[in-house]
Amino acid sequence: MLDFLKKKSTSLLGIDIGSSSVKLLELSKQGDGYKVEHYAVRPLPEGAVVEKNIANLEAVGEEILKLATLTKTGSSHVAVAVPGSAVITKTIEMSADLSDSEMENQIAVEADQYIPYPLDEVAIDFERQQLSAKNEGMVEVLLAACKKENVDMRVDALDIGGFNTEVVDIEAYAIERAFRLLCDQMDLSSAGIVAIMDVGATMTTIYVLRNGVSIYTREQIFGGARLSNSIQSQYGLSSAEAEAAIISGELPPSYEAEVLEPFKQELTEQLSRSLQFFFSSSQYNDVDMIVLAGGAASTKGLASTMQEALSTRTVVANPFAKMNISSKVNKAQLKNDAASLMMACGLALAPRGFING
Numbered sequence: 001m002l003d004f005l006k007k008k009s010t011s012l013l014g015i016d017i018g019s020s021s022v023k024l025l026e027l028s029k030q031g032d033g034y035k036v037e038h039y040a041v042r043p044l045p046e047g048a049v050v051e052k053n054i055a056n057l058e059a060v061g062e063e064i065l066k067l068a069t070l071t072k073t074g075s076s077h078v079a080v081a082v083p084g085s086a087v088i089t090k091t092i093e094m095s096a097d098l099s100d101s102e103m104e105n106q107i108a109v110e111a112d113q114y115i116p117y118p119l120d121e122v123a124i125d126f127e128r129q130q131l132s133a134k135n136e137g138m139v140e141v142l143l144a145a146c147k148k149e150n151v152d153m154r155v156d157a158l159d160i161g162g163f164n165t166e167v168v169d170i171e172a173y174a175i176e177r178a179f180r181l182l183c184d185q186m187d188l189s190s191a192g193i194v195a196i197m198d199v200g201a202t203m204t205t206i207y208v209l210r211n212g213v214s215i216y217t218r219e220q221i222f223g224g225a226r227l228s229n230s231i232q233s234q235y236g237l238s239s240a241e242a243e244a245a246i247i248s249g250e251l252p253p254s255y256e257a258e259v260l261e262p263f264k265q266e267l268t269e270q271l272s273r274s275l276q277f278f279f280s281s282s283q284y285n286d287v288d289m290i291v292l293a294g295g296a297a298s299t300k301g302l303a304s305t306m307q308e309a310l311s312t313r314t315v316v317a318n319p320f321a322k323m324n325i326s327s328k329v330n331k332a333q334l335k336n337d338a339a340s341l342m343m344a345c346g347l348a349l350a351p352r353g354f355i356n357g
């Protein structure tokens with residue numbers, strides 16, 4: 001029962017299973033920095049992943065298998081993430097003298113007190129934290145419970161691709177690690193309140209970090225697919241043609257005013273609204289910096305539109321800004337996709353005991 005947050009043994013591949021694509025990233029340590037060893041992305045058919053749930057296991061597994069064929073990485077150990085919305089975490093206190101296996105047994109017996117789901121439907125893991133400040137002889141223990149289906153589907157899809165799932169992380173923790181890397185790569189400060197907006201194809205997830213530690217996450221159904229859809233209907237293009245046109249910018253002169261500008265306005269309103277949600281549920285009413293991540297973060301002019309509308313410093317994530325890139329990696333593609341690789345970066349950097357990163 002206590003095995004869903006598996007621990008790492010060798011060098012890890014980060015695999016991010018999104019709604020529009022699966023992405024594989026391998027980093028290696030180089031001096032005090034990192035090098036991009038392998039990167040590949042494969043588009044997913046529509047409906048294969050819906051709102052962070054795998055709906056078509058075979059389709060996702062097949063594309064993951066293609067990632068393996070494309071990259072020939074040699075490593076088969078993978079870190080993958082489940083969304084925070086699928087996980088409940090809770091900190092409890094237990095006697096500090098207990099061994100890990102005693103702790104595991106006691107949690108197994110008492111789990112129903114802490115977890116509001118039928119126990120046969122959840123996977124549970126725990127991690128020892130610091131000693132209790134209030135009660136002598138007690139230690140704080142972080143419990144994490146995830147619906148089994150969320151874990152199993154990912155493990156099964158990776159298995160079809162020939163990969164072993166070594167680490168199942170929670171998205172917000174992977175983003176924390178990616179943000180530490182980003183600060184290093186882009187000379188940013190992690191101090192204060194930072195909102196990382198991961199604008200994917202169909203979902204936008206906002207992660208708020210305080211001094212680099214995750215304090216808030218919320219998902220919204222909105223993303224870059226809107227832009228692709230407008231282009232398709234406005235210019236009679238297929239979905240693949242529209243995606244290629246978004247990246248190349250080869251569209252009729254009316255594109256900027258008629259399609260791109262309204263999309264940017266709408267996206268800015270959506271992102272501003274998700275910040276308002278955060279403010280209304282917290283003691284904060286301002287953020288120090290916005291980091292745009294996800295594929296749609298590369299939308300031309302988005303960062304400056306956001307910065308102006310929200311009067312907040314806004315940057316587009318480039319987690320590879322100072323990294324060496326292997327000659328095997330397609331640099332042009334990596335450049336376009338850099339912002340969408342925050343999750344994969346955080347996963348590729350997953351440490352041994354996953355929970356606190």
Ligand SMILES: Nc1ncnc2c1ncn2[C@@H]1O[C@H](COP(=O)(O)OP(=O)(O)OP(=O)(O)O)[C@@H](O)[C@H]1O
Nearest residue numbers: 018019020021200201202203224225294295296340
């Ligand atoms: N240069 C670009 N400019 C604007 N949008 C882009 C660019 N490159 C990619 N995109 C958009 O990014 C989106 C894909 O982003 P991403 O890969 O982060 O999504 P995902 O993780 O698969 O999806 P989700 O997070 O919704 O599950 C697509 O809508 C695509 O059109």
Ligand SMILES: [Mg+2]
Nearest residue numbers: 018019200294
């Ligand atoms: Mg995504």
